Amino acid sequence: MTAMSPSERRLHKELMSLIKEPPPGVTVDTESVQQNLSEWKLNIKGFEGTLYDGEDFQLLFKFNNKYPFDSPEVTFIGNNIPVHPHVYSNGHICLSILTEDWSPALSVQSVCLSIASMLSSCREKKRPPDNALYVKTCNKNPKKTKWWYHDDSV
Amino acid sequence: MSFILELITSFVRKMLELLTFGGKTLTNTLKIYVKTNTGRTLTVNLEPQWDIKNVKELVAPQLGLQPDEVKIIFAGKELSDATTIMQCDLGQQSTLHAIRMRPPTIQREKLLSMSLEEEEPTGTPTEEASKPLNETLLDLQLENDERLNITDEYRVRAKAHFFVHCGQCDKLCNGKLRVRCSLCKGGAFTVHRDPECWDDVLKPRRIPGHCESLEIACVDNAAGDPPYAEFYFKCAEHVSGGEKDFAAPLNLIKNNIKDVPCLACTDVSETVLVFPCAAQHVTCIDCFRQYCRSRLGDRQFMPHPDFGYTLPCPAGCEHSFIEEIHHFKLLTREEYDRYQRFATEEATPPPPCGTLGSVVCSALPQS
Numbered sequence: 001m002t003a004m005s006p007s008e009r010r011l012h013k014e015l016m017s018l019i020k021e022p023p024p025g026v027t028v029d030t031e032s033v034q035q036n037l038s039e040w041k042l043n044i045k046g047f048e049g050t051l052y053d054g055e056d057f058q059l060l061f062k063f064n065n066k067y068p069f070d071s072p073e074v075t076f077i078g079n080n081i082p083v084h085p086h087v088y089s090n091g092h093i094c095l096s097i098l099t100e101d102w103s104p105a106l107s108v109q110s111v112c113l114s115i116a117s118m119l120s121s122c123r124e125k126k127r128p129p130d131n132a133l134y135v136k137t138c139n140k141n142p143k144k145t146k147w148w149y150h151d152d153s154v
Numbered sequence: 155m156s157f158i159l160e161l162i163t164s165f166v167r168k169m170l171e172l173l174t175f176g177g178k179t180l181t182n183t184l185k186i187y188v189k190t191n192t193g194r195t196l197t198v199n200l201e202p203q204w205d206i207k208n209v210k211e212l213v214a215p216q217l218g219l220q221p222d223e224v225k226i227i228f229a230g231k232e233l234s235d236a237t238t239i240m241q242c243d244l245g246q247q248s249t250l251h252a253i254r255m256r257p258p259t260i261q262r263e264k265l266l267s268m269s270l271e272e273e274e275p276t277g278t279p280t281e282e283a284s285k286p287l288n289e290t291l292l293d294l295q296l297e298n299d300e301r302l303n304i305t306d307e308y309r310v311r312a313k314a315h316f317f318v319h320c321g322q323c324d325k326l327c328n329g330k331l332r333v334r335c336s337l338c339k340g341g342a343f344t345v346h347r348d349p350e351c352w353d354d355v356l357k358p359r360r361i362p363g364h365c366e367s368l369e370i371a372c373v374d375n376a377a378g379d380p381p382y383a384e385f386y387f388k389c390a391e392h393v394s395g396g397e398k399d400f401a402a403p404l405n406l407i408k409n410n411i412k413d414v415p416c417l418a419c420t421d422v423s424e425t426v427l428v429f430p431c432a433a434q435h436v437t438c439i440d441c442f443r444q445y446c447r448s449r450l451g452d453r454q455f456m457p458h459p460d461f462g463y464t465l466p467c468p469a470g471c472e473h474s475f476i477e478e479i480h481h482f483k484l485l486t487r488e489e490y491d492r493y494q495r496f497a498t499e500e501a502t503p504p505p506p507c508g509t510l511g512s513v514v515c516s517a518l519p520q521s
Binding site for chain 1: 417418419420421435437438440441444445447448449451468469470
């Protein structure tokens with residue numbers, strides 16, 4: 001505890017507040033976090049009254065030692081990847097705050113809120129148009145993708 | 155009763171002295187140089203509890219004057235008799251200026267002769283002795299209305315505090331603000347008003363004053379307008395190496411008087427870096443280093459046409475580039491070397507020396 005780096009200190013604080021006051025529909029998989037502070041698994045529920053009502057998803061957050069000056073790597077994992085125009089079937093998410101619009105003033109909580117609102121505002125369950133090609137050719141790390149954000153509404 | 159009081163005051167004084175000098179000196183006596191405008195320099199030993207009247211009594215006979223014929227100038231202010239040495243942020247081997255008061259008749263004559271040629275210079279201020287600048291100056295972060303409505307309690311906390319990168323100590327140090335004449339560079343200079351913002355301190359020709367460093371007062375132009383003050387900084391953590399021992403002011407580093415949490419680690423630190431963006435984003439010094447380190451690793455510093463190789467606010471705000479690149483000296487020596495190498499490779503000529511404040515780059519060892 002004594003020799004925590006600034007990025008570990010920040011993660012520790014975020015984790016505490018996320019466990020204490022989680023945003024609606026989000027729970028932390030504390031077991032995963034206890035093993036490794038730099039990889040968190042979060043459960044997120046599809047909200048009532050949206051296309052994802054009753055579904056459960058799992059998000060994986062990976063942090064490097066530059067966090068929060070560098071964005072976390074965030075992907076959907078598990079066997080239920082939401083079918084959404086900005087979510088590829090390998091779990092990669094096209095969301096600008098995860099790359100170029102990231103700011104250290106954002107947090108795990110604000111990323112969760114953005115993802116929840118992205119899901120909630122969806123009108124039609126479908127994969128991105130280039131899903132097949134992207135999934136075949138992309139890097140494992142979604143942050144290595146040169147995203148082309150074309151939809152500012154989410 | 156008075157015995158107990160004395161005991162208490164001497165105890166408090168001892169504590170204060172410990173605070174002021176960080177317990178570095180065994181004896182609190184300060185060896186101080188006193189410069190006159192006739193080219194003499196006296197060396198005197200001053201006790202922290204002495205006041206300026208004592209100093210005058212000590213110095214005047216050596217100059218062949220009466221104590222009330224002498225005025226003492228330090229850091230842009232003529233010091234009042236009641237000011238104690240402790241109140242001035244004097245370090246060992248600092249310099250005070252002792253000037254013979256001009257007999258009032260001569261001044262009047264001079265003014266008359268001036269007004270014959272030109273209109274009388276506007277607002278010749280009445281000069282009066284005051285407390286030292288470090289006592290009166292409020293933190294430059296404060297807005298004008300905050301300055302006016304300040305409570306006494308807050309005033310103590312809001313006293314101006316400066317940080318420098320000291321080449322000799324090779325670290326972030328407390329800094330001391332000093333004032334000299336922009337023309338003759340002499341220190342027997344009194345300002346017409348206190349600086350109220352960083353531009354007042356860093357930019358030239360903002361605050362006029364009165365120079366008595368030479369026998370004939372400096373004038374800015376043929377019309378006889380007063381000269382401007384030039385502000386510079388010294389490191390408060392090592393014994394002064396003379397009047398040319400400058401340190402680079404780190405104007406973005408501030409005392410966190412408003413208790414703003416760090417943008418990155420969310421801790422509330424005592425000393426912070428406030429980015430020059432409209433939102434005034436704050437990071438603690440550790441997180442600032444981490445930010446620089448991470449951007450340096452990815453070679454994401456930007457070559458700015460005016461400031462050099464620099465970084466914006468980590469939140470990506472507009473118009474938030476760090477102008478004073480000495481802030482990057484907060485990195486370790488190896489990291490700073492790397493920063494300089496990258497900067498050279500990106501081939502943006504660094505800004506000319508002395509554009510900010512009066513930092514003379516020769517005083518900063520080039521690593």
